[in-house]
Amino acid sequence: xxxxxxxxxxxxxxxxxxxxxxxxxxxxxxxxxxxxxxxxxxxxxxxxxxxxxxxxxxxxxxxxxxxxxxxxxxxxxxxxxxxxxxxxxxxxxxxxxxxxxxxxxxxxxxxxxxxxxxxxxxxxxxxxxxxxxxxxxxxxxxxxxxxxxxxxxxxxxxxxxxxxxxxxxxxxxxxxxxxxxxxxxxxxxxxxxxxxxxxxxxxxxxxxxxxxxxxxxxxxxxxxxxxxxxxx
Ligand code: DC
Numbered sequence: 001x002x003x004x005x006x007x008x009x010x011x012x013x014x015x016x017x018x019x020x021x022x023x024x025x026x027x028x029x030x031x032x033x034x035x036x037x038x039x040x041x042x043x044x045x046x047x048x049x050x051x052x053x054x055x056x057x058x059x060x061x062x063x064x065x066x067x068x069x070x071x072x073x074x075x076x077x078x079x080x081x082x083x084x085x086x087x088x089x090x091x092x093x094x095x096x097x098x099x100x101x102x103x104x105x106x107x108x109x110x111x112x113x114x115x116x117x118x119x120x121x122x123x124x125x126x127x128x129x130x131x132x133x134x135x136x137x138x139x140x141x142x143x144x145x146x147x148x149x150x151x152x153x154x155x156x157x158x159x160x161x162x163x164x165x166x167x168x169x170x171x172x173x174x175x176x177x178x179x180x181x182x183x184x185x186x187x188x189x190x191x192x193x194x195x196x197x198x199x200x201x202x203x204x205x206x207x208x209x210x211x212x213x214x215x216x217x218x219x220x221x222x223x224x225x226x227x228x229x230x231x232x
Pocket of ligand 1: 038041190
């Protein structure tokens, strides 16, 4: 048994269950779990609330100018057993998951200045290791020296169906085709943007969970962490 801690970086496409895996791994190993997408979502919510996204047009320079006004924090919620996201002191965990934010977050995440601010915060959170962070650029940019990097994926149709089921269960009025379109559009923007595009780090292990049960993929991921812990 070893008590050294590692950094686990989990990247991949949207809605492929990265956060679920990250959260479960963190719980299993007593690590901190950070959903970095929540940070880009919180910035997007700020932009929406301040009319910086009007008629689909993002006021890029104004958002960059407002970055110093945007404070993002995570606080542990003992009921849901996960971190809630706070924007300037307000719990926005629910609101950042809703469609208006999902539909506007990709362009916000393409802004290099927004990314630089988020990456700085993320690196600060991981400086003592013992962290599992999921996102798009965690293994490539945020923690290029992470001891374990996973790249998670699944087909767009399967991801859309999962997202659809999730939103329906929450009582939201959404259509499958709208969600599928949103998933594909986000894949496209995330992988073709100039600033830190989504790509697999050379040393990341691929986990395609299209046809895996939650238990199967967790068993695989836990084994990978244990291997890395045994490496020392
Ligand atoms: O994982 P998610 O769907 O909550 O991410 C929301 C958006 O933020 C998505 O468009 C990709 C972007 N993102 C990013 O660019 N870099 C990250 N590290 C995490 C998310």
